[in-house]
Amino acid sequence: MLTSPQVTSPPDRRPGRNAGLLSGVRVADFCWMGVGAIATAILADYGAEVIRIEDREHLDLPRRLPYYKRAEGEFARAAGEEMTKADPDKGGLFNNFNRNKLGVTINMREPDGVALAERLIGACNVVTENFAPGVMERWGLTYERLQQLCPEVIFARMSGYGHTGPHAHFKAFGPVVQAVSGLTHISGLPGQEPSGWGLSYMDKQGAFYNAAALLAAILNRNRTGRGSEIDVAAVEAGINLLGPILLDVDVNGRRTRTPDYPLGNRIEHPAAGPHGVYPCVGEDRWIAISIFTDREWRGLCAVMRRPDLASDPRFASPELRAGAQDELDVIVGAWTADQDRHDLMRRLQGAGVPAGAVQTAEDINEHDPQLATRGVFFELDHPVIGEARFEAVPIRFSRTEQRNWRSAPLLGEDNPYVFKELLGVPDDEYDDLAQRGVI
Amino acid sequence: MTSQTAPAGAPPLQGLRVVELAETVAGEFEGRLLAELGAEVLKVERPGGSPTRAVGPFVQGRPDPDASLNFWYYNSNKLSVILDYADPARHAELDALLAAADILIWTFQPGEARALGLSPEAISARHPRLIIAAVTAFGLSGPWADYSSSELVAMALGGPLFSCGYDDHSIPPIMPGGPQSSHCATSFAHVGVMLALIERDKTGQGQIVDVSMHDATAMNIENANPYWFYPRAPVYRQTCRHAQPKATEASHFLCADGGYVYYTLVLSEQRAWKALVAWMDSKDLAAHLTDPKFLNLDERQKHYGEIHSMLECFFLLIDTQDACREGQEAGLPIGAINAPEDLFDDPHLRARGFFQSVETPGVGAVRYPGPIYRFSAFATQPRAPAPALGADQPILSALLEGKATPAQGRF
Numbered sequence: 108m109l110t111s112p113q114v115t116s117p118p119d120r121r122p123g124r125n126a127g128l129l130s131g132v133r134v135a136d137f138c139w140m141g142v143g144a145i146a147t148a149i150l151a152d153y154g155a156e157v158i159r160i161e162d163r164e165h166l167d168l169p170r171r172l173p174y175y176k177r178a179e180g181e182f183a184r185a186a187g188e189e190m191t192k193a194d195p196d197k198g199g200l201f202n203n204f205n206r207n208k209l210g211v212t213i214n215m216r217e218p219d220g221v222a223l224a225e226r227l228i229g230a231c232n233v234v235t236e237n238f239a240p241g242v243m244e245r246w247g248l249t250y251e252r253l254q255q256l257c258p259e260v261i262f263a264r265m266s267g268y269g270h271t272g273p274h275a276h277f278k279a280f281g282p283v284v285q286a287v288s289g290l291t292h293i294s295g296l297p298g299q300e301p302s303g304w305g306l307s308y309m310d311k312q313g314a315f316y317n318a319a320a321l322l323a324a325i326l327n328r329n330r331t332g333r334g335s336e337i338d339v340a341a342v343e344a345g346i347n348l349l350g351p352i353l354l355d356v357d358v359n360g361r362r363t364r365t366p367d368y369p370l371g372n373r374i375e376h377p378a379a380g381p382h383g384v385y386p387c388v389g390e391d392r393w394i395a396i397s398i399f400t401d402r403e404w405r406g407l408c409a410v411m412r413r414p415d416l417a418s419d420p421r422f423a424s425p426e427l428r429a430g431a432q433d434e435l436d437v438i439v440g441a442w443t444a445d446q447d448r449h450d451l452m453r454r455l456q457g458a459g460v461p462a463g464a465v466q467t468a469e470d471i472n473e474h475d476p477q478l479a480t481r482g483v484f485f486e487l488d489h490p491v492i493g494e495a496r497f498e499a500v501p502i503r504f505s506r507t508e509q510r511n512w513r514s515a516p517l518l519g520e521d522n523p524y525v526f527k528e529l530l531g532v533p534d535d536e537y538d539d540l541a542q543r544g545v546i
Numbered sequence: 547m548t549s550q551t552a553p554a555g556a557p558p559l560q561g562l563r564v565v566e567l568a569e570t571v572a573g574e575f576e577g578r579l580l581a582e583l584g585a586e587v588l589k590v591e592r593p594g595g596s597p598t599r600a601v602g603p604f605v606q607g608r609p610d611p612d613a614s615l616n617f618w619y620y621n622s623n624k625l626s627v628i629l630d631y632a633d634p635a636r637h638a639e640l641d642a643l644l645a646a647a648d649i650l651i652w653t654f655q656p657g658e659a660r661a662l663g664l665s666p667e668a669i670s671a672r673h674p675r676l677i678i679a680a681v682t683a684f685g686l687s688g689p690w691a692d693y694s695s696s697e698l699v700a701m702a703l704g705g706p707l708f709s710c711g712y713d714d715h716s717i718p719p720i721m722p723g724g725p726q727s728s729h730c731a732t733s734f735a736h737v738g739v740m741l742a743l744i745e746r747d748k749t750g751q752g753q754i755v756d757v758s759m760h761d762a763t764a765m766n767i768e769n770a771n772p773y774w775f776y777p778r779a780p781v782y783r784q785t786c787r788h789a790q791p792k793a794t795e796a797s798h799f800l801c802a803d804g805g806y807v808y809y810t811l812v813l814s815e816q817r818a819w820k821a822l823v824a825w826m827d828s829k830d831l832a833a834h835l836t837d838p839k840f841l842n843l844d845e846r847q848k849h850y851g852e853i854h855s856m857l858e859c860f861f862l863l864i865d866t867q868d869a870c871r872e873g874q875e876a877g878l879p880i881g882a883i884n885a886p887e888d889l890f891d892d893p894h895l896r897a898r899g900f901f902q903s904v905e906t907p908g909v910g911a912v913r914y915p916g917p918i919y920r921f922s923a924f925a926t927q928p929r930a931p932a933p934a935l936g937a938d939q940p941i942l943s944a945l946l947e948g949k950a951t952p953a954q955g956r957f
Binding site: 275283285287308338343364385477 | 600
C-alpha cells in the first residue's frame with residue numbers, strides 16, 4: 108500500500124482563475140493509461156478544468172513505467188520493466204500525458220469514495236472514462252445516474268471494442284487494437300510475417316478522435332443545451348484508418364493474404380518508383396525517396412549525375428519505373444550508401460525530389476529546423492522530475508491558444524483545492540476522509 | 547451506446563457550409579468527417595477533377611475519375627462542383643463562394659498557393675468569420691514549407707518510420723500500410739476545426755488552423771518521444787511490436803491455421819499468469835508450468851525465455867479466432883491479426899451494425915466503415931456515395947446568385 112503524504116501545492120502550481128477557450132468545461136476524468144489521458148490532455152491544453160481521479164492502490168501504469176531521467180552510465184529500461192515501489196511522481200510518461208490537469212485521489216471501493224465522486228461529478232459537466240466496460244456500472248455511475256447528478260452531462264466512454272456487442276468485454280490496448288482492426292496485417296514485406304507497428308499508433312489516433320468527439324459534443328451542447336453519451340471503439344477508429352484497401356477488398360474481391368502483399372515500402376497507387384528506403388552513411392541510417400512524376404525522376408537522375416538513366420526508355424514513365432523497381436532499388440541503394448542522409452535530402456529536395464531522412468526521436472527533438480520553427484515541443488518544470496519536455500498539440504491557430512500552465516499533478520496534489528475549495532468539504536470531514544484512506 | 551434509443555437530435559454541424567479546395571487525402575478525409583457531422587461539404591474541383599480521382603484502386607481496375615476507390619473512401623457525403631480556381635478570372639466567383647461558407651479546407655503548400663494566386667492569409671483577411679483548415683505537407687511556415695513529400699517521406703521525417711520494421715536491421719525500416727501520414731494530419735485538423743468552431747461561437751471570429759503531416763507524424767511516434775525526453779535513449783525497431791531501448795521477446799504468435807495472434811507475455815500480474823496456465827492446462831498443454839514454484843514471480847522471470855517458447859508451441863496448436871475467443875474469455879488481452887477481408891463477417895462488428903452498406907449506381911452495395919464515434923444526442927449522417935465530378939454543378943450558380951441554402955443539397 109502506498110502512503111504518499113497529502114501534499115500541498117506550492118503557490119506557483121495552484122490552480123488559478125480558469126481561462127482559455129474551454130473555460131467553463133469541467134471534467135471528472137476517470138481516464139487512465141495512454142489513450143484516455145491523451146484525449147483529455149487536449150481539453151486541458153485549451154482551458155478545460157480537467158480533474159484526474161486516481162486510485163492510490165492501483166496506480167496509473169504511466170506513473171510506474173520507467174521513463175526516468177537517468178544518470179551517466181545508467182541503462183534505459185524497456186517499458187515492460189517497471190520498478191517495484193516506483194515513485195509515482197517520477198514517471199515521465201504520466202507527466203507527458205497529464206500536463207495542465209488537476210489530480211485528486213478517491214478510493215472507489217469505499218462507499219464514501221463513490222459518494223465523494225458523485226459530489227464531484229455534480230460540480231462537473233463532462234465525465235470521461237476508458238475502463239473495461241462494466242467498471243463504471245459497478246460503481247453505479249451509469250449515464251442515467253450521471254444525468255441525475257448533472258442533467259446536461261457529456262459522458263465520453265472510450266474502449267477497445269465499444270460498449271455494445273458480443274466482444275464489448277474483451278480487453279485491448281494499442282497493439283491489440285492495431286491487430287484486430289487490420290492495421291498490423293497490412294504492414295510488412297510481401298508474403299512475410301507482418302512488421303506491423305513499432306508503437307501504439309491507435310493509442311494516439313484513438314485519443315485524438317476521442318478528443319474530437321468530446322469537442323463535437325461540447326459544441327452541440329453549447330448550441331442546444333443537450334448533453335450526450337459518447338461511445339468510441341478504438342477498433343472501429345482503426346478500421347477507418349485502413350484506407351482504400353478496404354474498398355478494394357469489398358468492391359474488387361481483392362485478397363490480402365497473398366504472396367504479393369503487403370507492399371513493404373512500395374505503393375500500388377499511383378504508379379511510383381523508385382519508392383523506398385535506402386541506406387546512408389552511419390549505422391542504421393536511411394533515406395526515404397518517392398518518385399512519382401517524370402519531373403521528379405529527371406531531378407533524381409540529375410542529382411545522381413546519371414543522364415543515361417534519365418534517357419533510358421526502360422524507365423520513361425511512372426508505370427515503367429514501377430515495374431522496374433527491383434532494378435532501380437539496387438541502383439539507388441548503391442548510390443545513397445556512402446552519403447549523409449540529411450545532406451542528400453537537402454540536395455534532392457533542391458531538385459524537387461520528395462525525399463526525407465529517416466529521423467530518430469533525437470533528430471526531431473534536437474536537429475529539425477522545421478519542427479523548431481513550428482514549436483511542437485514545450486517545456487515545463489515539475490517538483491520531482493525537474494524541467495521536462497512535452498509534446499504539444501501540433502495545431503497552429505491564428506487565434507486560439509494552447510495554455511501550458513503546469514506539469515502533471517503529483518499524486519493527490521489537488522485534493523485540498525478540489526475537495527475543500529471546489530466542493531466545500533469542511534476541514535474535519537476532509538481530514539477524516541484522508542485518515543480513512545478514502546482520498 | 548449502452549442505451550438502445552435512437553438519437554433524436556440533428557448532427558451538430560447541420561447548417562454549416564464547407565468549401566473544400568482539397569487535392570490530397572489529408573484534406574479530403576477532414577471534409578468527409580465534417581460531412582458526417584452534418585455539414586454541407588461543397589467540393590470545388592478544377593476541370594479534370596481532383597488529382598485524388600486519378601489514384602487507384604479503381605472499380606474493376608477501370609481508370610475513370612468517377613471510379614476511384616481512393617476518391618470514394620474520402621469523399622462520401624459531399625457535393626462536387628467544377629470551378630477553375632487556377633484561373634485568376636474565376637477568383638471573384640471563388641470569393642463569393644467563400645463569403646457564403648463557414649469553413650474552407652485548403653491543402654496547398656505556400657509555393658503552390660502563390661502559383662494559384664491565392665493565399666490563406668488574404669482569404670482570412672477578407673472573410674474574418676471563415677475557419678480555414680490548412681492541411682499541408684509541412685505547414686504554412688518554416689524552412690521546409692515547400693519541401694516535397696509523400697506518405698513515405700512524411701513517415702520518415704516525422705519519426706514513426708524509424709520505429710517500424712523487423713528485428714533484422716539489414717532490412718530498412720518498413721512503412722506501416724495505408725496513407726497514415728495523411729491520417730495523422732487529418733486527426734489534428736479535425737480537433738483544430740472543432741476548437742475553431744467553439745471559438746467562433748464564442749467570439750464570432752474565424753481563424754487559420756494550420757496543421758501539417760510533418761508536425762503530426764512527429765507527434766505520433768508514441769514512446770520514442772518520452773524515451774528521448776527522459777532517459778535520452780533511442781528506441782530500436784522490432785518485428786511487429788514496440789520499438790524499445792533494448793530487445794524484448796516477440797508478441798506475435800503463429801497459429802495452427804497460418805494466422806497470427808498478438809499477445810504480450812507479461813509475467814508480473816499474478817491473475818493473468820494463473821489464467822494463462824489454466825487455459826493451457828485445459829488443453830493439457832501447460833506441462834510443468836502448473837508447478838506451484840511458478841506462482842513466484844522471480845521464478846517466472848528466470849524462465850521467461852522457456853515460458854515464451856512453450857507459448858509459441860501452444861498457439862501453433864490452436865486456430866487464430868479460437869485462440870482469441872478463448873484467451874479473451876480467460877481475461878487475457880489477445881487479438882487476432884486480422885486481414886481486411888476478415889472484418890466484414892466479424893460477429894461483434896455485425897452486432898454493432900458497424901459497416902454501412904451503400905447502394906452505388908453500376909456497382910451495387912458497397913460496404914464502408916461506420917463513423918469513428920457514436921453519440922446518444924444525435925446521429926451522424928449515413929454514408930452517401932462520393933459525387934461524380936461536377937455532379938452538383940447547378941448549386942454553384944445558385945450559390946453565386948445567392949439563392950441556394952444548405953437544405954437544397956442532395957441529402
